[in-house]
Amino acid sequence: MRNRLALVTAAAVLLAACAGGPSGSDGGGTRLSMMLFGGPEEVAGYEAMLAEFEDANPGVEVELTPVGNQDDLLAKLATGFAGGTPPDVFLVNFRKFRQFADQDALAPVQPYLDASDELSAEDFVTPPLEAFRVDGELVCQPQNVSSLVVYYNRDLFEERGVALPTEGWTWDDLLSTAEELTGDGVYGLGTEPALIRIAPFVWSNGGEVVDDQDAPTELELDAGPAREALDWFLDLSLVHGVVPPDVEERSEDAESRFIRGGLGMYLNSRKSVPDLRTIDGFTWDVAPLPVAPGGTPVTMLHSDAYCISAGTGNEDGAWRLVEFAMGTRGQEILAGSGRTVPSRRDVLTSPAFLREDVPPANAEVFVSNAEIARATPNVASWHAVEKLADDILAEIFYGRIDREAGIERLLDETRATFARTGST
Amino acid sequence: MRRALPRLLLAAVALLYASPLLLMVSGSLRGRGLPPPRGVEILPGSPTLDAYATIAEVLPLATYGRNSLVVAALAVPLTVLVGSLAGFGIRLLPPRATRWALAATVGALLVPVTAVWATRFELFRLAGAVDTFVPLVGLALVATSPFLVLVYAFAFWQLPDEQLEAAALDGAGPLRLWWSIGLPQARAATLAVVVLAFTFHWSNFIDPLLYLNRQSLFTAPLGLRLLQQLNPTDWPLLMAGAVLTTLPPVAVFLLGQRAFLGDEGLLATAGRWRR
Amino acid sequence: MRGRGASALPLLAPFGIGIALLLVVPALITFGYAFTDHTGFGTPRFSGLGNLRRAFEDPLAAAALRASVLFALLAVPIRLLVAVGAGIALARPRRGARLGRVLVYLPTVIPDVALALVFLWVFNPLYGPVNGVLGAFGLPQPVWLSTAWGARWAIVIMMAFPIGEAFLVTLAARRSLPAETYEAAAVDGASAWQQLRHVTLPQLAPLLVLLAVRDTILSLQVNFVPAYVLTDGGPDAATLFLPVYIFDQAFEFLGFGYGAMLTLVLFVVTGVLITIQALLARRWGWLR
Numbered sequence: 001m002r003n004r005l006a007l008v009t010a011a012a013v014l015l016a017a018c019a020g021g022p023s024g025s026d027g028g029g030t031r032l033s034m035m036l037f038g039g040p041e042e043v044a045g046y047e048a049m050l051a052e053f054e055d056a057n058p059g060v061e062v063e064l065t066p067v068g069n070q071d072d073l074l075a076k077l078a079t080g081f082a083g084g085t086p087p088d089v090f091l092v093n094f095r096k097f098r099q100f101a102d103q104d105a106l107a108p109v110q111p112y113l114d115a116s117d118e119l120s121a122e123d124f125v126t127p128p129l130e131a132f133r134v135d136g137e138l139v140c141q142p143q144n145v146s147s148l149v150v151y152y153n154r155d156l157f158e159e160r161g162v163a164l165p166t167e168g169w170t171w172d173d174l175l176s177t178a179e180e181l182t183g184d185g186v187y188g189l190g191t192e193p194a195l196i197r198i199a200p201f202v203w204s205n206g207g208e209v210v211d212d213q214d215a216p217t218e219l220e221l222d223a224g225p226a227r228e229a230l231d232w233f234l235d236l237s238l239v240h241g242v243v244p245p246d247v248e249e250r251s252e253d254a255e256s257r258f259i260r261g262g263l264g265m266y267l268n269s270r271k272s273v274p275d276l277r278t279i280d281g282f283t284w285d286v287a288p289l290p291v292a293p294g295g296t297p298v299t300m301l302h303s304d305a306y307c308i309s310a311g312t313g314n315e316d317g318a319w320r321l322v323e324f325a326m327g328t329r330g331q332e333i334l335a336g337s338g339r340t341v342p343s344r345r346d347v348l349t350s351p352a353f354l355r356e357d358v359p360p361a362n363a364e365v366f367v368s369n370a371e372i373a374r375a376t377p378n379v380a381s382w383h384a385v386e387k388l389a390d391d392i393l394a395e396i397f398y399g400r401i402d403r404e405a406g407i408e409r410l411l412d413e414t415r416a417t418f419a420r421t422g423s424t
Numbered sequence: 425m426r427r428a429l430p431r432l433l434l435a436a437v438a439l440l441y442a443s444p445l446l447l448m449v450s451g452s453l454r455g456r457g458l459p460p461p462r463g464v465e466i467l468p469g470s471p472t473l474d475a476y477a478t479i480a481e482v483l484p485l486a487t488y489g490r491n492s493l494v495v496a497a498l499a500v501p502l503t504v505l506v507g508s509l510a511g512f513g514i515r516l517l518p519p520r521a522t523r524w525a526l527a528a529t530v531g532a533l534l535v536p537v538t539a540v541w542a543t544r545f546e547l548f549r550l551a552g553a554v555d556t557f558v559p560l561v562g563l564a565l566v567a568t569s570p571f572l573v574l575v576y577a578f579a580f581w582q583l584p585d586e587q588l589e590a591a592a593l594d595g596a597g598p599l600r601l602w603w604s605i606g607l608p609q610a611r612a613a614t615l616a617v618v619v620l621a622f623t624f625h626w627s628n629f630i631d632p633l634l635y636l637n638r639q640s641l642f643t644a645p646l647g648l649r650l651l652q653q654l655n656p657t658d659w660p661l662l663m664a665g666a667v668l669t670t671l672p673p674v675a676v677f678l679l680g681q682r683a684f685l686g687d688e689g690l691l692a693t694a695g696r697w698r699r
Numbered sequence: 700m701r702g703r704g705a706s707a708l709p710l711l712a713p714f715g716i717g718i719a720l721l722l723v724v725p726a727l728i729t730f731g732y733a734f735t736d737h738t739g740f741g742t743p744r745f746s747g748l749g750n751l752r753r754a755f756e757d758p759l760a761a762a763a764l765r766a767s768v769l770f771a772l773l774a775v776p777i778r779l780l781v782a783v784g785a786g787i788a789l790a791r792p793r794r795g796a797r798l799g800r801v802l803v804y805l806p807t808v809i810p811d812v813a814l815a816l817v818f819l820w821v822f823n824p825l826y827g828p829v830n831g832v833l834g835a836f837g838l839p840q841p842v843w844l845s846t847a848w849g850a851r852w853a854i855v856i857m858m859a860f861p862i863g864e865a866f867l868v869t870l871a872a873r874r875s876l877p878a879e880t881y882e883a884a885a886v887d888g889a890s891a892w893q894q895l896r897h898v899t900l901p902q903l904a905p906l907l908v909l910l911a912v913r914d915t916i917l918s919l920q921v922n923f924v925p926a927y928v929l930t931d932g933g934p935d936a937a938t939l940f941l942p943v944y945i946f947d948q949a950f951e952f953l954g955f956g957y958g959a960m961l962t963l964v965l966f967v968v969t970g971v972l973i974t975i976q977a978l979l980a981r982r983w984g985w986l987r
Contacts, residue, residue, distance in 0.1 A: 033638065039654055040482055065639040068653025071931075072633075075950040079545065080637050082739030082955070083554030087637065099953055103740040247842045251825035256657050384952055388759070395935045398845065413758055420753075430891075434788050437781070438802040444860060445805060447828060448817045506713045513710030525711070532718050533913060536920045536969060538942045539962050540725035542949045543732065547725060565717030571864060573714060578871070598706045619808075627810030629924055634950070645812040652816060652928065659820055666813035677808040678801070684867065685800040687792040691874050 029059030030317045035080075035087035036304075037073040038066055038339070041274035045337025052333065053324045062321065070096065074383070081105050086309040088318040091143065093304050094131035095196075099380040100307065101139050107310040110138040112319045119326055124343045128303040131375040140305035141322050143334070145343045146270035147369035148200055148289060148300040150174075151360075155282035156181060156264050165265075165287035168297070171201075171232060174265075174290040178242035181264030188242035190254030191267040193233075193397030194390045196376065200300040201229040203374055205292035216377045218415045219389065222407055229292065230407070237397050246398040258284075269302040270366060274338045277358060286360040288369060301373035303343070341366045385417045448670065451663035452476070475664035482654065482661070485668060487640065488647035492672075495560045495643060496625040502564035503572060503621040504614055510567060511576025511613075512602040515583060526577065532570040537630075545634055559635045560628060560643075568621045575620075579613030579690065580606055612690045615683035623673040644669045732959035739955045750960035760961060762936040763944040764968065766851075770940060771918045771972060773855045778914055782862040783907065786869025787899060800870065807863030811921075815928035818857040819844075822929075844930055847937035854925045854938055858918070865910050872906050873899065908980040912973050919969055941965045 036046065043066045050062045065087065067073040074096060080086040081100065092100075100106055113119060121129060121138070128142030150165060157164055162180045165173070178188025191197050198221075199209050207226030210216035221230045237243045244257065258266040259279055266272070267289075276284060291297050306325065308318045324330050331342040332352040342348050348370060354363050376382065389410055396406035453471035456478070479485055514525045548559045567573045583605065591601055607614065629645040636642055642650070651665045683689040733750055737743035754760045781803075789799045806814060821827050822843035830840040843849040876899065884894050900907075923942040926932060932939035932947075941961060949958030 035637065063638060063640065065637060066650075068650040071951060072649075072653070075633070075946070076637055078739060078950045078953055079554070079634050082953075083545065083549040083635075084552075085555045085637060103738060103953065105740060246845045247824040250842060250845060251657075251823050253657050391933055391935055394933070400846070400934070416756065416758070430788070434785070434799060437785060438799045441806055441860060442802045444809060444814060444817045444821075447821060448809075448813070451817075451820055506717065509710040510714035513707040513714075516707035516710070528718075530909070532722055534916050534973075535722055535726060536916055536965060538920045538923070538945055539729055539966060540722060541945070542955050542958055542962075543725035543728035544721060546728065547720070562721065565713060566721050567714055567717070570718075598710055602710060623808045623810075627808075627812075629810070629812050645810050648810070648812050648816065649928070659823075659826065662816050663820065666816045669813045670809050673808045673810065674805070677804070681801050681804070682797075685804060685870075686797055691790075691870055 029061060030314065032060065032062045032089065032314055032317055032321055033065065033087040034062055034089045034091075034321070035065045035067060035073065035076065036091035037068070037070055038091075039271075039274060041337050042339040045334045045339060048336075049325055049330050049333040050321075052329065053321060056324065057320065060317065060320075081309070086312065088312050088314040089306050089308055089321055091304045092140070092307055093302070094128070094142070094375055094378050095386065096383045097132065097140055097305065097307055098134070098378050099383065101134055102380045105310055106139055107308040107315045107318075108137055108139045109141045109306075109308060109319070109322065112308075112322075113138060113141065116323060118323045123326075123345060125345060125348065125370045127301050127370070127373045127375060128305070128343050131301060131303055131378055132305045134378075140307040141326055142303050142305040142343050143326060143331075144270075144303055144340045145348070145366075145370045145373065146302035146341045147366060147373040148197065148267060148269055148302065149365055149369065150287045150289060151258065151266040151268065151272060151276060151284060152287060153258065153261065153264055153282055154285050156186065156261070162264075164285075165290070167288060169287070169290045171290050171292055175236070175240065175242070178236070178265065179240060182242045186262055186264060187244045187248070187257070188263075189236060189265045189267070190244060190249075190258055190263045191236075192254070192390075193237070193393045195386050195393065196300050196302075197267055198230060198233050198393070199376055200289055200298055200374070201233055201292065202226045203298045204289070204295040205229040205232075206295060210377055213377050214379075216379060216382075217418050219385075219411055222411055225292075227407075231403075234397055234403060238399055238403070246400075269300075270339060270341045271302070273360070276360075277338060284359055285362050286365045287362065288365050297372055299369045299373050301375045303373075303375075341370070343370075381418050381420055384420075385414045388417055389414055445670070445674070448663050448666050452660055452667050454660045454663075456658060456660045475660035476668075478661055479651070479664055479668070483647055483651055485644070485647050485651075485665070488642050488644045489668075489672070491557075491641055492626050492644040495557050495628075496622050498557070498561045499564040499568065499625045500618055500621045502561065503568045504617055506564060507567035507572045507617055507621075508576050508607060508610065508614065509602060510573045511578075511580050511610075512606045513598070514573075514577045515580040515606070516588075516598060516601070526574070529570045529573050529577070532566070533574075541630070541634070548635065554635055555637045555641070556635075557641065560625070560631050563625075563628075563631070564621075568624050572617045572620060575617055575690070576610065576613055579610040583609060612683045612688075615680050616690050619677055619680035619684070622676045626673045626676075644672075729959045729962050732956050733963045734960075735956045737956040737959070738953045739949075740953070743956060746956065750957050753957060754960055754964060759936060759939065759944060760964070763939045763941045763961075764964065766937060766939050767919055767922075767941045767965070768968065768972075769851060770855065770922055770938075771915055773851065774858050774918045774922075775911060775914050777855065777859045778862050778918070779865065779907070779911060781859060782865035783869050783903075783910070786866050787873050787895065787903075790870050790873035800866075803866055804863045806860035807866075809861070811861070811924040812928060814857065814861065815925045818853065818925070819929050822849075822853045845934055847934060850930050850934060850938050854922060854929060857925050857929070858922060864917075865914060868906070868910060869903070872903055876902050904980075908976065911976050911980075915972050915976065916969055919965060919972075941968070 046064055050064060054060055054062060067076055070093065073092065077086065077090060077100065113121060124142065125145050128145050129138060132138055132140045132142050152165060160181060162177055165177065181188040202209050205225040205228055207224055207229055208220050209226065211218050211220050220226050254263060254266055255272055255275060257263045259275065261281060288297065289299050306322045308315055326344065328344065328347060331344045331347040334340040335342045335347055335353040342353055347353055348367055392406060392410045395401045396403055450468065452475050454468040455470065455472050456474055514522055517525055548554055553559055587605060588601060591605055627645060632643045632646050636646065648665050648669045652662055655661050732743060734745060734747060735743035736746045785803045789796050821829050824830055824840065824842045833840050841849050843853045880898050881894060884898050920942050922940045923946065926938045926940050926943045930938040932943050945958045945961045948954040948961060
């Protein structure tokens with residue numbers, strides 16, 4: 001009797017275990033797993049690329065797992081590593097890869113790249129490579145070189161007789177443009193009050209976001225040119241009212257608002273392009289960020305890289321996948337999704353990326369941005385710093401807390417987070 | 425008047441509690457990309473099923489739903505098994521031990537799940553069970569929630585001592601007693617446990633979030649979360665996703681509600697449950 | 700049935716093993732990890748009271764503690780009031796009673812992610828029905844999820860809906876009260892209110908204490924999903940409940956050790972709140 005009970009329980013548990021299915025590699029061939037964060041178009045691009053990779057490598061199968069946002073990606077990666085089942089390859093932003101690198105959880109790509117017949121560092125634009133280096137060694141292979149740009153509703157500009165943004169336009173130009181566009185249910189500019197949106201304005205004005213790019217201990221936004229830039233950015237909301245107030249932003253995020261025609265300009269990276277391409281009511285285009293008075297043109301780097309998990313036994317297979325994805329063909333397929341700004345120089349300037357049949361017409365902006373894009377520090381504490389900073393910046397930007405007190409808090413609280421360079 | 429008022433209040437509360445589901449359904453029928461409604465709209469002007477058609481293009485919700493069903497199909501029977509055995513075991517204990525067992529079960533109910541998130545994860549990792557359904561189904565080993573053990577203990581209470589003793593004299597072991605006397609007289613409890621366990625496992629969000637890495641294993645709530653992240657303000661689409669995710673547990677609940685909310689089911693047991 | 704205790708043990712074994720494996724052992728390991736620098740990678744190293752010191756200095760940990768306690772103080776009374784009130788009112792067999800029970804129970808079976816999404820929509824400042832109703836009556840329409848109290852209340856209101864467990868327990872408990880006492884009270888000419896006050900509530904008192912304890916614990920942990928979906932801990936950490944912060948620390952920032960220490964903090968907070976409840980209950984004569 002007792003035995004039968006044990007048997008039933010065991011059977012049920014066993015059944016449950018089987019439902020999980022196999023994972024990793026087995027005798028028949030290689031199974032690789034890949035994880036990334038991305039929207040449907042982007043995921044479709046990766047699926048197409050992986051399909052060709054599988055065709056070119058019989059016996060290799062890749063399972064792709066897309067995750068809904070960056071935070072969930074990190075949580076999934078953390079539990080994956082902790083659980084001993086990390087994806088063989090994953091795509092992650094340079095602002096977030098370091099906590100894994102510092103735990104020796106990644107197999108650096110530098111030796112693979114050095115030994116590769118297919119790829120060499122010269123094939124790629126520089127800023128992303130720099131962003132993924134730790135002590136001079138390339139840890140992950142950057143796959144794109146997206147950057148912060150200004151999307152604008154061209155029809156609305158013409159309707160209201162406002163001059164279109166041009167190369168080398170200034171902060172004042174952007175502000176007066178935004179003011180002219182605001183009204184009749186339309187706001188001039190949409191943006192998130194986030195550190196990575198503010199950073200390029202700080203740099204353009206000759207300031208720095210942190211005290212030390214390689215070993216930051218605090219944000220330097222309280223004085224000098226950095227503070228000027230921060231104030232200019234905050235004024236967009238607090239003084240000029242050219243950005244949607246909180247209640248509007250909560251109801252309809254800036255991107256949906258832009259797509260509906262309720263925004264003149266919208267700050268984001270290349271990420272928005274697939275969604276903006278669904279617009280059929282008006283024409284839109286991209287412009288570079290405005291330059292600070294007497295400042296330098298610069299933008300924020302947005303770049304993801306293929307990281308290879310260490311200790312999976314699949315590192316070599318994973319590199320072959322990266323090699324294919326970063327080859328001309330692989331990058332062309334991904335450029336086709338509209339989401340990716342290829343980091344390969346030959347594809348970046350090819351018709352595969354600079355398409356004439358679909359907007360944005362001025363896609364060249366992303367090409368010229370590729371060399372002037374700057375990165376925020378890539379230390380392990382950065383992700384936590386950013387998360388904390390963005391919460392406080394939103395409070396200030398939407399006028400819920402006093403500006404001076406808010407900035408003081410911003411510095412104080414992030415300083416403590418920087419101090420914990422490790423993760424514990 | 426003095427009688428009508430409480431009744432009216434009760435009706436209002438009941439209606440209020442039905443409203444999330446109603447709002448979910450009516451929200452899913454709105455056309456996508458319409459301007460905000462003025463005032464409250466019970467039903468959108470020109471209801472449409474567009475949002476439902478779009479969902480299938482955006483995410484493989486059918487796969488996620490099937491995964492949730494597989495988890496529930498394994499976990500619910502196991503929950504019934506573990507829960508009813510434990511509930512019956514408690515019934516067979518001598519009075520003093522019964523009190524201890526009940527106290528321990530209530531105590532287990534009082535341990536915050538958060539307290540064991542990370543370390544339970546470590547155990548399943550050591551067992552090599554991360555990225556499988558095992559950790560999700562494994563919860564059935566604690567009868568999904570100790571509460572369900574209490575439901576069974578509560579139901580078995582009414583079994584007369586004489587009947588159990590007579591059967592025991594005939595040589596029936598505890599397992600036979602459980603099978604031939606306990607379970608048949610606790611049908612309402614079983615049905616209630618099935619409903620409660622199903623809704624729990626279908627709805628479980630945190631464990632799949634922690635344990636599942638491969639998209640092919642994702643469950644319905646994870647899929648819904650993914651949908652929200654991809655389309656944060658597309659309300660008709662999100663509400664349609666919510667309706668689809670909510671339909672199975674609501675259906676199971678409506679089918680089984682008589683067992684634990686009806687006057688004849690589990691609640692009737694309560695009337696007889698006196699010592 | 701005396702003497703049958705030993706033979707009951709095999710029946711209890713699966714559940715007992717489950718509790719040991721999934722509850723007791725992990726809880727003990729959590730206790731151990733709280734004093735290490737464990738990151739989820741490699742071997743944890745003993746770090747003494749380092750994590751506790753860090754928690755004391757961490758403004759977000761303080762914010763999380765505050766958010767959790769506030770939430771429990773607001774949510775538990777409301778949830779209990781509805782669950783117990785509806786449970787008592789709907790317990791007696793009457794026409795329409797089952798329909799009422801089903802409706803009250805309904806939000807409990809909605810998956811919490813779906814329920815959270817509905818409330819995200821309900822509290823949408825321009826599109827949402829709550830502000831629609833407020834606007835129709837000419838009342839102010841707050842930006843719910845953008846202000847600290849708006850966000851807190853939004854989550855409290857949402858959590859006032861899934862109350863099925865306490866509701867079910869109350870239904871059953873009310874049904875198990877002997878009819879004779881009510882008959883006696885009716886003979887004495889007691890009104891419905893007097894019956895509730897002098898017959899029903901005193902008899903249910905110990906159970907109510909248990910429900911309050913259970914709901915306090917539930918409230919301190921089940922707010923993970925609503926906070927995760929509705930507010931992501933914001934604005935300005937107003938809804939950064941301990942479970943959300945523990946999740947962030949353990950799984951997003953690779954601080955298993957620190958997360959474990961925060962879990963201990965959650966344990967202690969829970970213990971304190973429960974003790975206060977028990978003491979009050981005893982003082983009011985609800986518990987002997």
